[in-house]
Amino acid sequence: MENVKPNSKVVCITTKGCESCYILDKLIKEALSISKTKPEYVNQDFTQVDKKWLKQNNVTDYPTAFLIKDDIVRYKFVGTRPAVVIARWIDVHL
Numbered sequence: 001m002e003n004v005k006p007n008s009k010v011v012c013i014t015t016k017g018c019e020s021c022y023i024l025d026k027l028i029k030e031a032l033s034i035s036k037t038k039p040e041y042v043n044q045d046f047t048q049v050d051k052k053w054l055k056q057n058n059v060t061d062y063p064t065a066f067l068i069k070d071d072i073v074r075y076k077f078v079g080t081r082p083a084v085v086i087a088r089w090i091d092v093h094l
Helices: 019-034 051-056 083-093
Strands: 003-014 037-045 064-069 072-078
Touching: 003 019, 019 037, 019 083, 037 083, 064 083, 072 083
Parallel strands: 003 037
Antiparallel strands: 003 064, 064 072
16 A cells, blocks of 8 residues: 655746756656655746745755655755655655
C-alpha cells in the first residue's frame, strides 16, 4: 500500500524558457514514481505565485522546489538533482 500524504506537496517554481526548469519537472515526476511517499505535485510559473511568498521564501533563482508538509516548508532546493536524491528527500522530509 502506498503511503499517500494528503497534506504534503512538492512545489516547483519555474520560469518561461528555462531548460533546467523543464528538466527538474521531469526529474520530480520520476522521483515521485519511485518514492515511498506520494505527495501532491504542483508546478507553477513564478508569475502565478504571490510575490510576497516568493520574497518570504528567498526565491531568487529558478527552478526552485519546495517540500511542504502541513503548510510548512520542510525543505527547499534550487536547480536540478538526480531523481533518486529527490525521491530520498521526499521520503525523509514528507
